[in-house]
Each structure stands twice: as C-alpha cells, then as structure tokens.
Amino acid sequence: MAFKKHPINTEVAYTYIVSNKRLTMVAALGVTLGIAVFIFMNSMLAGFDKSSSEAFFKSIPHIRIYKDDEISKPFANQTGNNIPVIINPKVVPANNTIINPKQVIQLLKNQPDVAFVTPQLTVGIFYNNAKTQISGRAIGILPEEANQMFNMESYVVEGSVNNLKNNINGILLGAGVASKMNVKEGDNISITSSIGMTKVMKVIGVFQTNNSVVDKTTAYINIAFAQQLLKKNASYITDINVNIKDYTKAKAYAVNLAQLTNYKAEDWETANETYMAATKMRAIIIRFVSISILLVAGFGIYNILNMTVMQKINDIAILKAIGFNGFDVVSIFVSQALIIGLIGIVFGVLFASIMVASLQSYYVGGDIGYFPIYFKLSNFIKGVAFGFGVTFLAGFIPARKAANVDPVSIFRK
Amino acid sequence: MKEIILQTKSITKHFYEPVEFKVLDDISFDVYKGEFLTVIGKSGCGKSTLLYILSTMDTEFEGELFIDNQNVSRWKQDKLATIRNEKIGFVFQFHYLLAEFSCLKNVMIPALRLGKLPYDVIEEKAYQKLELLGLKDQALKPSSKLSGGQQQRVAIARALINDPLIIMGDEPTGNLDSVNTQNIFSIFKELTQEFGQTIIAVTHDNDFAKASDRTIEMQDGKIINQDYKFN
Numbered sequence: 001m002a003f004k005k006h007p008i009n010t011e012v013a014y015t016y017i018v019s020n021k022r023l024t025m026v027a028a029l030g031v032t033l034g035i036a037v038f039i040f041m042n043s044m045l046a047g048f049d050k051s052s053s054e055a056f057f058k059s060i061p062h063i064r065i066y067k068d069d070e071i072s073k074p075f076a077n078q079t080g081n082n083i084p085v086i087i088n089p090k091v092v093p094a095n096n097t098i099i100n101p102k103q104v105i106q107l108l109k110n111q112p113d114v115a116f117v118t119p120q121l122t123v124g125i126f127y128n129n130a131k132t133q134i135s136g137r138a139i140g141i142l143p144e145e146a147n148q149m150f151n152m153e154s155y156v157v158e159g160s161v162n163n164l165k166n167n168i169n170g171i172l173l174g175a176g177v178a179s180k181m182n183v184k185e186g187d188n189i190s191i192t193s194s195i196g197m198t199k200v201m202k203v204i205g206v207f208q209t210n211n212s213v214v215d216k217t218t219a220y221i222n223i224a225f226a227q228q229l230l231k232k233n234a235s236y237i238t239d240i241n242v243n244i245k246d247y248t249k250a251k252a253y254a255v256n257l258a259q260l261t262n263y264k265a266e267d268w269e270t271a272n273e274t275y276m277a278a279t280k281m282r283a284i285i286i287r288f289v290s291i292s293i294l295l296v297a298g299f300g301i302y303n304i305l306n307m308t309v310m311q312k313i314n315d316i317a318i319l320k321a322i323g324f325n326g327f328d329v330v331s332i333f334v335s336q337a338l339i340i341g342l343i344g345i346v347f348g349v350l351f352a353s354i355m356v357a358s359l360q361s362y363y364v365g366g367d368i369g370y371f372p373i374y375f376k377l378s379n380f381i382k383g384v385a386f387g388f389g390v391t392f393l394a395g396f397i398p399a400r401k402a403a404n405v406d407p408v409s410i411f412r413k
Numbered sequence: 414m415k416e417i418i419l420q421t422k423s424i425t426k427h428f429y430e431p432v433e434f435k436v437l438d439d440i441s442f443d444v445y446k447g448e449f450l451t452v453i454g455k456s457g458c459g460k461s462t463l464l465y466i467l468s469t470m471d472t473e474f475e476g477e478l479f480i481d482n483q484n485v486s487r488w489k490q491d492k493l494a495t496i497r498n499e500k501i502g503f504v505f506q507f508h509y510l511l512a513e514f515s516c517l518k519n520v521m522i523p524a525l526r527l528g529k530l531p532y533d534v535i536e537e538k539a540y541q542k543l544e545l546l547g548l549k550d551q552a553l554k555p556s557s558k559l560s561g562g563q564q565q566r567v568a569i570a571r572a573l574i575n576d577p578l579i580i581m582g583d584e585p586t587g588n589l590d591s592v593n594t595q596n597i598f599s600i601f602k603e604l605t606q607e608f609g610q611t612i613i614a615v616t617h618d619n620d621f622a623k624a625s626d627r628t629i630e631m632q633d634g635k636i637i638n639q640d641y642k643f644n
C-alpha cells in the first residue's frame with residue numbers, strides 16, 4: 001500500500017467525543033479532580049518530609065559514627081558445668097574514643113557515596129548562673145566544616161559561626177540558653193564540664209533552630225576546646241558525622257559504613273525512631289486518602305464510560321455488521337476514554353501545579369515559615385500514570401463486553 | 414455452467430425465549446453468481462431471521478453455510494467481520510445509520526475500515542454511490558436529519574461501497590415511493606448483469622419480486638417453493 005490507512009477507529013472515537021461534549025466534560029472533570037487532589041496531597045507529603053528532614057539535618061548528620069558502649073562479659077563460661085556463676089555485667093569503663101580518627105575520616109571520605117565528613121566531640125556541661133547551674137551540652141566542632149554540613153549560618157540569629165574560628169574560647173549559644181543566662185553576643189559566660197573543669201567563655205553568637213530542646217540546652221564550641229574541657233589530647237574524638245549524597249539511602253548505607261570502620265554507624269532515621277514512626281503514619285494516611293479519592297474518581301469515570309458504551313450499543317451493532325471486529329470496537333472506546341483521560345490529566349496537572357505554587361508562597365509563620373509543599377516530579381508522573389490507567393480500564397472493560405455480542409442480538413431488541 | 418456463490422445445507426434455528434420454537438426448518442438452497450434473488454412469504458415466517466444467518470451476523474444455527482466456496486458456519490466473530498466487510502453489503506429492514514456522522518461518512522466507513530483505497534478515492538466513490546441513489550445534494554448532512562426513505566437509500570449506497578460479491582437487503586425498498594423503488598430495482602439489475610454481483614432481497618412487493626431473476630417462497634420457517642412463478 002502506497003498510502004496511509006485512514007485511522008477510522010480514532011475518527012469514530014473523536015466524533016463521539018465532539019458530539020457528546022457534556023458527557024466528555026463531566027468525565028474529564030472527574031479525572032481532573034481525582035489526579036489534582038492526588039498530586040496535591042502527595043506534594044504536601046513530600047513537602048512535610050522535606051521540611052522535617054531539613055530541620056533534622058540542621059543538627060544531626062545523615063549517619064553518625066561512634067564507638068558503642070561495651071558490656072562486660074563473664075570470665076567464667078557457664079555452659080558445660082553445673083557450678084552456678086554469679087555474673088554482673090557492666091559497661092566497660094573504656095573511653096569512647098575513636099582510635100586514629102584522621103585515618104578513619106580519610107577512609108570515609110574515599111567512599112563514593114559520601115558527600116561530607118567532619119568530626120565532633122560532645123561534652124556534658126553546666127552553664128553557671130549566679131545561684132544555679134543549668135545542665136546542657138557543648139558540641140565541639142570544626143566551625144568551617146560543621147557550618148558546611150549543617151548550614152548553621154542559616155539559623156544563627158546573632159553573631160556568626162565564623163567567629164568561633166578566631167576565638168578559641170568562643171561559644172555559640174542556643175537562644176533558650178542565652179535568654180536564661182541573660183547574655184548576648186560579646187558577653188562572657190562560665191561553664192563547668194562533666195569532669196569538673198570550669199572555664200570562662202566568650203559568647204560569639206546565638207542560634208535558634210526552633211527545636212526548643214536543642215535551643216535550651218546546646219552550645220557549639222571549638223573541638224580543640226572541648227578536648228581541653230575533658231583533659232584529652234588532640235586526637236580524642238567521639239563522633240564522626242557523615243553526610244551522604246542521598247539521605248534517603250542512609251539506612252542501608254549505615255550498614256556498609258559500620259562494616260568498613262568497625263564502629264557503630266547510626267542513620268538519622270534510626271536515631272529519630274519515634275519521630276519517624278509518626279511521619280510514617282502521616283504518610284500512610286495521606287497516601288490512603290489520596291488513593292481513595294483517585295479510586296472514587298475512577299469509578300465515576302467508569303460509570304460514565306459504561307453509560308456511553310450502552311448508549312452506543314446500536315452503533316456498535318452497525319459497525320460490527322459492516323465489518324468492524326472486536327478489536328476495532330474496543331479500540332474506538334479505549335481511544336475515546338484515553339482522549340477524555342488526556343483532557344482531564346492536562347487540566348489536573350495544571351490545577352495541581354497552581355495549588356502547589358500558591359500554597360508554596362503562602363507564609364504560615366512560626367517554626368514553619370512558608371507552607372511546606374513541594375513540587376516532586378515523581379508525584380506528577382504517578383498521578384498521570386494512574387489517570388491514564390484508570391481511564392484505560394474504564395473504557396476497556398465496558399467495550400470488551402460490547403465487542404463480544406452478536407450484532408443481531410442487539411438489532412432484535 | 415452456473416457458479417454457486419452462496420449455499421445453505423439444512424439450516425435450522427430455534428428460539429428458546431419465551432418458549433422453544435423452530436423458526437427455521439431445514440433450509441437448503443443455492444444462490445448463483447450474478448443472480449437477482451428475492452424471498453417472499455408472510456410476515457413472521459422467518460425471512461429476516463434467515464437473512465441474518467446468511468449475512469453471518471447470527472451464528473447460532475444448525476446446518477452449514479457456504480459463502481464463496483468457504484464453509485463459514487463455525488467461523489469466529491472476527492473472521493466473519495472481515496468477510497462481511499469485504500464480500501457482503503447489507504441493507505437492514507430499518508435503516509441503521511450512524512446518527513452522528515454525515516451521509517457521506519456513513520457511506521465511506523466500510524471502505525475506510527477495509528483500507529484498500531486512499532481516503533480521497535473512497536470519498537469520490539462515496540459521492541458516486543450517493544449520486545446513483547439521487548442523494549448527492551444531501552451528502553454532507555448529518556444522517557439523522559434525513560427522511561426515512563432517504564436514510565434507506567444512504568444505507569443502500571453504503572452496502573455498495575466495497576463492491577461486495579453479495580448484497581443482501583431486508584425489505585430494502587420498504588420505505589420508498591414507486592419512483593425510487595424503480596430506481597433501486599434498475600440499480601440492482603445493472604449490478605447483477607454488468608458487474609456479476611449477486612442480490613438477495615426479502616420483499617413484500619410482488620412487482621419487485623416478479624421482475625427479479627428468481628423468487629423463493631417461505632412459509633412457517635420452511636422453503637415451500639424454490640422458484641415461485643407469479644401468474
């Protein structure tokens with residue numbers, strides 16, 4: 001054949017769509033609403049996840065590497081003899097230092113998926129007020145590196161992280177601590193470490209993470225100063241913070257790093273188990289609701305298309321009488337369904353985008369700031385795929401039934 | 414030697430609703446290529462039922478049906494659709510057109526489905542068929558806007574578009590005035606004589622039957638006369 005066969009099935013489908021505009025609109029509207037709500041709700045979910053993980057990563061790394069406490073083992077072996085042995089397991093009083101930290105850090109930095117590595121040393125301290133002491137903790141950091149990892153400058157409200165570099169006895173205070181101690185940038189403050197060493201520090205800045213527990217207890221100091229507070233040497237480090245390229249893979253990657261370094265590697269999700277459980281619940285609820293809405297929309301479309309096929313049953317008989325086969329009939333109604341689906345999807349994506357964009361620029365204030373909603377391509381892809389899937393089935397199922405009848409059984413009615 | 418184009422062997426059919434009843438009983442006859450055959454008989458004797466079976470649209474029957482030397486009795490739906498598309502043109506008792514399409518499109522659709530000719534050639538051909546039936550000026554109207562008789566003539570044009578071997582009509586002139594009936598008759602005559610196409614038409618019109626090549630008479634589901642003579 002030197003010419004292209006005229007796509008008659010598509011033409012018939014198109015004619016049905018154009019001559020039943022109202023029905024087409026109603027069905028398309030169903031698709032639009034279904035996928036708009038689906039995309040919208042899942043964008044919200046993505047936004048919540050993103051904003052809460054961003055909040056996390058202001059103070060904790062994707063993976064924390066440290067030496068776990070060891071429990072003492074009994075010297076006598078109980079198995080094999082009948083002599084009762086009294087045992088009393090205790091935490092081995094070895095220190096929690098990471099041996100040869102420079103080498104471990106270098107090893108970690110050489111891993112392909114590791115994005116950033118920095119050491120850390122946490123010291124339990126008291127902030128000394130005139131009459132009372134407030135307990136808290138000072139986190140010893142390498143200021144430049146820690147700022148890169150946690151983007152600390154973004155939540156420093158007074159002074160600057162960089163000031164730590166120039167002041168070996170500088171301290172960056174949580175906003176809650178600062179207000180309780182009634183100090184501000186430039187003031188001095190006295191602290192006592194867990195081993196009883198008291199030092200006077202210079203407040204070089206104040207930060208506010210909006211996590212009130214952190215803000216009321218935590219301060220950042222130079223790691224070298226933290227080592228002094230514990231009377232340790234310059235290689236004494238308890239934690240190595242690791243960020244990886246894709247934080248969602250932290251759980252699996254932590255296992256690798258534990259094997260590699262022989263230390264404990266804890267991912268951020270495990271470190272925040274309770275919070276993650278609540279997050280998972282929220283995700284399940286939102287998914288459940290959004291999928292339910294899609295299914296309801298899907299049933300609506302199925303009903304409408306089923307009705308269309310029933311209305312056109314006489315046409316189907318004529319088409320079959322003049323030589324259209326079952327596949328032709330199915331392809332006519334599936335094309336019709338898919339064109340309706342396409343119209344609905346285009347508007348659904350448009351609506352969803354408008355809703356996401358307008359909520360994104362809505363300022364909630366407080367800890368949250370702008371409403372946490374987030375354009376995520378995979379949500380749009382899922383919505384579109386589901387929209388096509390539902391409209392395909394909604395067209396296919398009734399057409400399949402109609403395609404199998406003898407034309408005469410329709411004419412006789 | 415006359416060539417057989419369609420043949421039935423002992424076709425029998427029952428309806429089971431509302432009560433069991435034998436609507437066709439041992440129908441056997443031959444139709445020859447280029448023959449203009451008419452079928453007569455009282456209302457309710459089974460003419461339409463028989464024609465639906467001959468046109469392969471009804472597959473629930475006992476006996477054998479041969480079309481163009483092929484036994485199509487147990488063919489699958491889709492294969493039958495192809496043979497209807499290529500070899501059979503059908504005019505229903507009630508004009509069955511697609512309401513949302515123009516007359517021209519209605520005529521073109523079987524040819525577009527067949528896909529053996531380019532679109533513009535099919536269009537030209539459809540115009541010719543409509544012209545033959547005196548409907549060229551109605552070509553672009555939606556088919557639902559036409560009168561009953563006009564719709565029936567569009568259906569005849571549609572049945573002719575693929576130059577089928579056999580054209581079957583269930584009272585194809587039932588809605589037509591005498592002028593148009595006469596016109597259809599001469600079209601049918603010409604198709605059989607000049608192009609060797611075969612016509613099988615059920616009719617109530619004795620003049621129409623009388624002028625055809627041969628008339629089969631039916632009664633209560635049986636053929637009682639294979640070559641009815643009018644006196």
Ligand SMILES: Nc1ncnc2c1ncn2[C@@H]1O[C@H](COP(=O)(O)OP(=O)(O)O)[C@@H](O)[C@H]1O
Pocket residue numbers: 412428429430431436454455456457458459460461462463
């Ligand atoms: N679907 C059906 N179910 C039961 N009986 C039917 C059905 N269709 C037709 N009949 C009966 O079969 C007989 C033959 O019908 P039909 O072939 O339409 O007759 P004709 O076309 O010769 O007038 C009639 O008695 C009619 O009532």
Ligand SMILES: [Mg+2]
Pocket residue numbers: 460461462506583
């Ligand atoms: Mg009849």
